[in-house]
Amino acid sequence: MSETPKRFWNEYQKEIADDHYFYERSQTFFPGSEAAFLKIMREELGKDIKDEANQHTCTGIGYHSDVVPIETTMTVVARLFSLMTEDGYENYVPSCVTSFGVFTEMVEMWKHDPALLEQARKYLKVATGREFELPKNIAHPSDIIFKFRNDLKPKMKYQLVNRFTGKPLRAVEHVGCHYAKIFPEKGVGKSEFPHVLSGMIEAWGGEVIDYPERRHCCGFGFRQYLVQENRGYSVANSKKKFESMEPYEPDFILTNCPGCGMFLDKWQYTISELEHKTYDKDGYGIPVLTYEELTGLLLGYDPWTLGLQLHQVQCETLMDKIGIAYNPDEKYKGVSGKVLAMPDKPTVLKV
Amino acid sequence: MRTIAIIGAGPAGIEAASVLAAMEETEVLLFEKSATTLDNLRDKAFLFPDFSSAADLVEIMEAKLDRDNIKLHLSTAITSVVSTSSATEAGGIMAWELQDASGVRYQADAVLVTTGYKVFDAHRKEELGYGIYPGVITSIDLEKKLKEGKILNAVGDTPKKIVFLQCVGSRDEKSGNHYCSKVCCVTAVKQAIEVRKMLPEVEAYVFYMDLRMWGGGFEEMYREAQEKYGVRFVRGRISEAASTFDGKIQIKSEDTLVGLPLKMSADLLVLMVGMEPSEGTKTLTHQCNCADAYGFATTVNPHLRDNETAQPGLYVAGSCKRPMSINDSLTDARSAALRIAEYLK
Numbered sequence: 207m208s209e210t211p212k213r214f215w216n217e218y219q220k221e222i223a224d225d226h227y228f229y230e231r232s233q234t235f236f237p238g239s240e241a242a243f244l245k246i247m248r249e250e251l252g253k254d255i256k257d258e259a260n261q262h263t264c265t266g267i268g269y270h271s272d273v274v275p276i277e278t279t280m281t282v283v284a285r286l287f288s289l290m291t292e293d294g295y296e297n298y299v300p301s302c303v304t305s306f307g308v309f310t311e312m313v314e315m316w317k318h319d320p321a322l323l324e325q326a327r328k329y330l331k332v333a334t335g336r337e338f339e340l341p342k343n344i345a346h347p348s349d350i351i352f353k354f355r356n357d358l359k360p361k362m363k364y365q366l367v368n369r370f371t372g373k374p375l376r377a378v379e380h381v382g383c384h385y386a387k388i389f390p391e392k393g394v395g396k397s398e399f400p401h402v403l404s405g406m407i408e409a410w411g412g413e414v415i416d417y418p419e420r421r422h423c424c425g426f427g428f429r430q431y432l433v434q435e436n437r438g439y440s441v442a443n444s445k446k447k448f449e450s451m452e453p454y455e456p457d458f459i460l461t462n463c464p465g466c467g468m469f470l471d472k473w474q475y476t477i478s479e480l481e482h483k484t485y486d487k488d489g490y491g492i493p494v495l496t497y498e499e500l501t502g503l504l505l506g507y508d509p510w511t512l513g514l515q516l517h518q519v520q521c522e523t524l525m526d527k528i529g530i531a532y533n534p535d536e537k538y539k540g541v542s543g544k545v546l547a548m549p550d551k552p553t554v555l556k557v
Numbered sequence: 558m559r560t561i562a563i564i565g566a567g568p569a570g571i572e573a574a575s576v577l578a579a580m581e582e583t584e585v586l587l588f589e590k591s592a593t594t595l596d597n598l599r600d601k602a603f604l605f606p607d608f609s610s611a612a613d614l615v616e617i618m619e620a621k622l623d624r625d626n627i628k629l630h631l632s633t634a635i636t637s638v639v640s641t642s643s644a645t646e647a648g649g650i651m652a653w654e655l656q657d658a659s660g661v662r663y664q665a666d667a668v669l670v671t672t673g674y675k676v677f678d679a680h681r682k683e684e685l686g687y688g689i690y691p692g693v694i695t696s697i698d699l700e701k702k703l704k705e706g707k708i709l710n711a712v713g714d715t716p717k718k719i720v721f722l723q724c725v726g727s728r729d730e731k732s733g734n735h736y737c738s739k740v741c742c743v744t745a746v747k748q749a750i751e752v753r754k755m756l757p758e759v760e761a762y763v764f765y766m767d768l769r770m771w772g773g774g775f776e777e778m779y780r781e782a783q784e785k786y787g788v789r790f791v792r793g794r795i796s797e798a799a800s801t802f803d804g805k806i807q808i809k810s811e812d813t814l815v816g817l818p819l820k821m822s823a824d825l826l827v828l829m830v831g832m833e834p835s836e837g838t839k840t841l842t843h844q845c846n847c848a849d850a851y852g853f854a855t856t857v858n859p860h861l862r863d864n865e866t867a868q869p870g871l872y873v874a875g876s877c878k879r880p881m882s883i884n885d886s887l888t889d890a891r892s893a894a895l896r897i898a899e900y901l902k
Binding site: 211212213214215396398399416417418419420421453454 | 680681683684688689690797799800801802807
């Protein structure tokens with residue numbers, strides 16, 4: 207493995223609560239990820255984490271796209287905090303990176319302008335009759351996995367090592383914008399070289415690739431994809447990243463934002479159909495994993511329970527390199543044991 | 558016999574020492590924490606605006622110390638400066654006691670602080686890749702290369718394109734330094750000219766917010782850099798630097814004069830690092846209650862009493878007050894020496 211350059215802020219650590227978390231789900235595009243996270247927290251780490259049934263959106267995409275006014279966002283955030291308060295928790299863990307940004311922003315805003323906090327309390331009370339306390343700690347789930355990465359390592363069945371070559375697998379990490387670009391001090395390693403995902407990759411035997419467009423947008427810029435006519439910009443951003451990472455021959459891409467993962471995955475298919483181009487040597491594309499999926503895979507969880515069959519770029523090439531056992535016949539079976547449906551094959555992208 | 562303690566043997570400290578030592582019945586104790594004098598100056602190759610040799614100036618400054626009544630204490634860090642009597646007790650003159658890191662005490666009738674600056678640590682601007690990518694260097698690193706007469710890129714080849722970036726650690730909210738470091742603009746112009754003289758084939762770009770050519774001859778240098786040496790000036794900040802697959806440095810910026818984003822690759826990115834108060838400056842200014850928000854020394858009056866602190870007998874000069882060029886530091890040191898002479902008369 208090449209020597210990792212010393213980075214000034216690498217050692218910067220944020221405060222991450224140890225236990226007793228209130229989990230807020232996201233509109234995740236990889237449905238096995240959140241279930242895997244809860245399983246890892248409860249069964250591997252023995253943590254207390256609340257998965258509240260009455261939760262709802264944080265308004266993040268609407269808020270950042272100026273279709274949801276800030277007063278609404280404040281009140282929605284206040285309601286989610288009221289659920290946390292009613293359940294007796296103080297450590298808030300929003301699944302989505304944009305939710306993490308929204309909650310952090312609201313709390314910071316209220317800290318600097320207490321009148322807005324009072325306004326949020328009033329709106330919530332009038333609308334729902336509820337009250338809330340501010341969380342003592344807000345951490346993204348990737349922060350928590352990062353925090354316990356070395357505790358998880360001995361439990362893992364696999365390491366990020368290519369079993370054919372014995373060399374570390376080479377990974378591109380893409381950290382969602384709202385994780386540390388809004389409030390750098392709220393991210394592990396701060397904003398320029400966040401350490402949250404690279405720390406996991408390195409701890410579990412892999413090697414992190416630094417490439418010129420590492421910080422470029424993944425293509426999930428809200429204004430790029432919300433308006434259908436603008437989606438060319440979204441594809442163009444992803445394409446710029448793929449072209450930049452291609453010479454380094456990454457084995458996989460790791461993300462901590464549901465949107466980043468989705469666009470870096472799905473647009474590979476789109477580009478392959480549009481331009482007959484894939485960004486790996488063999489035509490399968492570069493697998494994209496969420497950090498929950500990666501953790502689950504290395505712990506030995508069944509890839510189809512993790513939902514890897516729902517990815518556009520199929521993950522078998524990566525699993526073969528790691529040596530993960532899987533049953534191809536189970537790939538498209540539902541919980542009933544019957545095959546649900548077989549997807550059409552892409553024109554160019556191999557599966 | 559009057560004893561004057563000067564803390565810091567850079568240009569300001571040595572210049573003030575030589576002026577004061579020329580007075581009758583005077584002894585100067587000159588303290589320097591390093592093993593050598595003039596450390597920052599020794600790193601430089603040529604000086605603006607006349608491209609004179611820094612080594613020649615070092616030689617001249619060292620010769621100024623060749624007096625019996627200047628006692629130079631090298632490797633002696635002064636950690637404490639306190640007045641031990643009131644002005645009335647000693648006929649209007651305060652008595653001062655200094656203590657070094659090993660506990661040795663020194664007595665003086667007046668103290669001049671010339672503890673100077675330290676260079677901004679470019680690692681703090683992580684987005685610019687210093688310490689991460691070998692092709693990213695600071696203006697201090699380049700000055701050393703100019704002094705050696707050899708400039709190579711990260712893979713040991715002659716560079717084809719060199720980019721300079723102004724205001725690294727100065728006028729910068731993120732690093733917490735809102736002030737201008739004053740010397741970086743003209744230093745970049747000087748270095749770009751030197752690079753073009755040494756390597757006529759190299760393309761040189763300077764990225765700037767605005768160019769502050771405040772000194773005599775500076776504006777002329779800037780014009781000459783463009784007209785005679787073909788240095789290209791781009792008004793824009795660089796937002797990030799990254800290594801390319803072939804070891805070059807990719808930079809992203811905006812050319813704010815044409816209003817377009819800009820991306821280019823260069824062999825070397827030179828960060829024009831600003832000045833911060835040295836650790837010695839910060840320690841003493843806080844101890845003597847004359848620190849500004851950054852730790853530089855404040856004075857009684859910026860117009861008329863710009864070497865005096867609120868404590869009689871305690872003076873400051875040079876870049877411990879604010880970023881200052883070498884020639885301004887020398888002038889400021891002579892001014893401080895005259896003030897001290899008047900005080901001790």
